[in-house]
Amino acid sequence: MTQTATEIAENWQRLRLRIARAEQAADRTPGSVRLLAVSKTWPAEAVRAAHACGQQAFGENYVQEALAKIAELADLSGPALEWHFIGPLQSNKTRDVAEAFQWVHSVDREKVARRLAEQRLAHLPPLQVCLQVNIDGEDSKSGCSPAALPALVRTVLTLPGLTLRGLMCIPRPGNSAAFAALAQTRQELLASIPGLESGVFDTLSMGMSDDLEAAVAAGSNMVRIGSALFGSRAKP
Numbered sequence: 325m326t327q328t329a330t331e332i333a334e335n336w337q338r339l340r341l342r343i344a345r346a347e348q349a350a351d352r353t354p355g356s357v358r359l360l361a362v363s364k365t366w367p368a369e370a371v372r373a374a375h376a377c378g379q380q381a382f383g384e385n386y387v388q389e390a391l392a393k394i395a396e397l398a399d400l401s402g403p404a405l406e407w408h409f410i411g412p413l414q415s416n417k418t419r420d421v422a423e424a425f426q427w428v429h430s431v432d433r434e435k436v437a438r439r440l441a442e443q444r445l446a447h448l449p450p451l452q453v454c455l456q457v458n459i460d461g462e463d464s465k466s467g468c469s470p471a472a473l474p475a476l477v478r479t480v481l482t483l484p485g486l487t488l489r490g491l492m493c494i495p496r497p498g499n500s501a502a503f504a505a506l507a508q509t510r511q512e513l514l515a516s517i518p519g520l521e522s523g524v525f526d527t528l529s530m531g532m533s534d535d536l537e538a539a540v541a542a543g544s545n546m547v548r549i550g551s552a553l554f555g556s557r558a559k560p
């Protein structure tokens with residue numbers, strides 16, 4: 325059910341506190357973990373309510389839904405919204421994503437990376453890219469296997485129009501060991517791939533409403549939060 329603007333504001337404050345506590349418990353620098361508000365399935369009004377609290381970064385999973393919402397919110401004043409595509413990305417949808425989003429977290433194969441690079445408009449800053457890693461070998465279609473990751477990293481580094489920012493994962497519920505594994509994978513890539521810089525390849529996009537504390541403890545610096553902010557989604 326859609327939450328009121330007041331409920332969203334209360335949830336947002338609670339979440340900021342939860343993240344601050346998680347940072348403190350894990351000896352992380354205060355403010356080092358970004359909150360990505362996952363607005364999929366929720367109307368533009370919900371995004372407006374969160375933006376009014378100071379929320380800037382929003383995550384979307386479905387291209388058509390996102391494009392409609394982005395257009396509807398073009399009038400929003402104040403700090404510009406930052407749109408992050410976090411859903412499975414088919415290669416026939418890359419143009420829309422390359423044109424309308426600032427970030428993509430779900431690049432998991434070379435074909436999609438190349439298309440995004442070719443289709444990114446020349447007047448826009450580079451698209452900020454995280455590679456989705458199938459870190460716990462879950463039987464799902466999304467995510468690059470850890471074995472194939474170094475080659476994908478090397479390819480993305482050569483593509484103009486993209487800036488490689490880090491790694492993303494969606495582990496099985498309860499498998500919080502996967503967060504440490506993704507952090508370790510990032511370190512190994514930094515140590516072995518020339519041209520990868522820790523100050524640019526700096527993002528670990530991991531942790532959702534139910535497991536943000538475990539993700540922050542393992543080094544997440546971008547948590548993707550939907551239901552704890554906007555309420556529980558209807559099952560598709």
Ligand SMILES: *Cc1c(COP(=O)(O)O)cnc(C)c1O
Nearest residue numbers: 362410532533548549550551552
């Ligand atoms: C929906 C979704 C989220 C948010 O999940 P919640 O459990 O609602 O916080 C985060 N990441 C991805 C990739 C999602 O699809």
